[in-house]
Amino acid sequence: MRKRQLVLEDGSQFIGEGFGSDRSMTGEVVFNTGMTGYQEVISDPSYCGQIVTMTYPLAGNYGINRDDFETVTPFINGFVVKEACDYPSNFRSDETLDDYLKANDIPGISGIDTRKLTKIIRKHGTMKGIITDAEESAEELIAKLRMLPERTDQVCYTSAVKPYVVPGRGLRIVLVDFGMKHGILRELTKRDCHVTVVPYNYGAENILRLKPDGIMLTNGPGDPKDVPESIDMIKQVVGKIPLFGICLGHQLLALASGANTEKMKFGHRGGNHPVKDLFTNKTLITSQNHSYAVTQESLMDTDLELTQIALNDNSVEGLKHRKCPAFSVQYHPESSPGPEDTNHLFDEFMQMIRETKTLEEVEVNA
Structure with a gap:
């Protein structure tokens, strides 16, 4: 050797x-x-x-x-x-x-x-x-x-180059690829979603033109502040289309809503991280991989509500928008690898989309 x-x-x-x-x-x-x-x-x-x-x-x-x-x-x-x-x-x-x-x-x-x-x-x-x-x-x-300088191009390096479609007969989802794990795509196709994967810098106007039922913000590498164009896009679609953010997508939703992020000392990486749900009071074991986290004090003057925290260090693990159909988690509900304790969040996303569509129909017919 x-x-x-x-x-x-x-x-x-x-x-x-x-x-x-x-x-x-x-x-x-x-x-x-x-x-x-x-x-x-x-x-x-x-x-x-x-x-x-x-x-x-x-x-x-x-x-x-x-x-x-x-x-x-x-x-x-x-x-x-x-x-x-x-x-x-x-x-x-x-x-x-x-x-x-x-x-x-x-x-x-x-x-x-x-x-x-x-x-x-x-x-x-x-x-x-x-x-x-x-x-x-x-x-x-x-x-x-x-x-050596710090890298700032990781999302550009890992994101899809151009849009592509994974056909399905169900809800139409736009998946914004910041460095997507295929596990996220598997969970959506398992639910028969029609998925359009778009690059990280795909503009809000182009996304809305696709007339999606929901938008998924995926995981990805690096500092969320290195992709300001994505933050601007999220600001323009929040409240118009139901939205679910995972990992980097979670951090980008927070930044778009006025919160802040910071680099952690050594991050969370592994399939054994305990997270407490503040609404159900249950502890979930999660799969995680991130260097940055949303700062809890920065949520004070935003429309975001803290829903989950990490039990190891009390860092922010889940957020929900108070006024719009949007929520996010810092961990990976698709696991791969790791436990499937939080796989139900994909079903909650589907349910949130259906409830939003029903409410819009009621308002149109009123």
């Missing part, structure tokens, strides 16, 4: 064994607390530009299969594990983790102390890192990392 290293901008250095691609790659180093689901994690566009560390010590033991991808082309910049299994055992497995990363030119490193790495990130926050050959000078790599 070839020796490789992971170097962080704070000077931390980890020597391990390389797998996947041989290329050197920089990225923001983050960690995911899920015990399974590495295939969905690698193929989640929300990890665009990041080097992902799995806190569970073993990855690759059930291989890679054709069914569990969240996008066709993965966007992560690197993958870090304690142990990468070379001989997976699963009836669905088509190839090894190593083969998949090589095919997609993604570098990986194994055999390092991922517990120590995670504790560094938890203490100091996410930071830039590089996976490269062990022979390269750590001092030069650290200087290079500290000079």
Whole structure:
């Protein structure tokens, strides 16, 4: 096995064994607390530009299969594990983790102390890192990392280039793609929706011209403030069309409604995050992947109502518009990977659309 290293901008250095691609790659180093689901994690566009560390010590033991991808082309910049299994055992497995990363030119490193790495990130926050050959000078790599600018193009990089349709006989949904997980599309097509997927910068006038019954704002990578055109679009459609936002879509709805967002110290990533519903008083286990969050104090002078909070740190997890048919959640109700405790939110979105249509019909006939 070839020796490789992971170097962080704070000077931390980890020597391990390389797998996947041989290329050197920089990225923001983050960690995911899920015990399974590495295939969905690698193929989640929300990890665009990041080097992902799995806190569970073993990855690759059930291989890679054709069914569990969240996008066709993965966007992560690197993958870090304690142990990468070379001989997976699963009836669905088509190839090894190593083969998949090589095919997609993604570098990986194994055999390092991922517990120590995670504790560094938890203490100091996410930071830039590089996976490269062990022979390269750590001092030069650290200087290079500290000079790297922050990326602001992740949504543009992962969004659809032009609109396309996934036909259905049910409600007509416009899906605004900020870096969409296919799980969201699966949940809508499962409910027989006619889905028109549009790019992140598709204007409000063009969306309204499609005459949708509802608008879905998807997940995506990066800072929500990097896509001001999407914020302007949401301002123009809120109140006209029922709306449901997920993850980045949740943050964009908040910004469009006058609230604020901020970067978290190390974010939420994993399939085991507890969330409390403030209306039902129930606790839900959720799948999450985000670096930014809506600031609770910024909701004070808006029309948004706090509906759910994270039990680990009391951060904002759910919002509902007081005057318009619109709501959002910070987590992923489509799971993939993770629990399906909140899958019912897609049904609530369908119900909200139907109730809005019924109310409009009553007003027209009155």
